[in-house]
Amino acid sequence: xxxxxxxxxxxxxxxxxxxxxxxxxxxxxxxxxxxxxxxxxxxxxxxxxxxxxxxxxxxxxxxxxxxxxxxxxxxxxxxxxxxxxxxxxxxxxxxxxxxxxxxxxxxxxxxxxxxxxxxxxx
Numbered sequence: 809x810x811x812x813x814x815x816x817x818x819x820x821x822x823x824x825x826x827x828x829x830x831x832x833x834x835x836x837x838x839x840x841x842x843x844x845x846x847x848x849x850x851x852x853x854x855x856x857x858x859x860x861x862x863x864x865x866x867x868x869x870x871x872x873x874x875x876x877x878x879x880x881x882x883x884x885x886x887x888x889x890x891x892x893x894x895x896x897x898x899x900x901x902x903x904x905x906x907x908x909x910x911x912x913x914x915x916x917x918x919x920x921x922x923x924x925x926x927x928x929x930x
Contacts, residue, residue, distance in 0.1 A: 856917070
């Protein structure tokens with residue numbers, strides 16, 4: 809009987825130790841994420857500047873639709889699919905543009921513009 813009690817105690821301790829261990833990430837995954845981080849940050853910065861350039865030059869577009877399409881493409885350069893921008897999205901984007909002073913950085917502003925395209929109830 810004593811042998812079984814010892815095994816149960818060891819199993820219980822081992823189980824408790826396993827539950828309290830922190831998650832260990834694969835070192836290759838950690839290295840890959842670290843290598844990609846500067847690229848992501850530079851892409852975000854580039855997209856932010858491109859979007860701000862489009863907004864700054866919005867009077868140069870022949871229509872509201874052309875402006876909205878150019879802005880969407882500046883924010884999402886890798887998205888090559890066709891998009892129909894709804895009036896609700898356009899209104900939300902215009903609201904963000906009108907409230908530009910509420911954003912503390914170019915990235916925050918660009919993120920708000922991008923979210924305006926994405927977060928409109930349909």
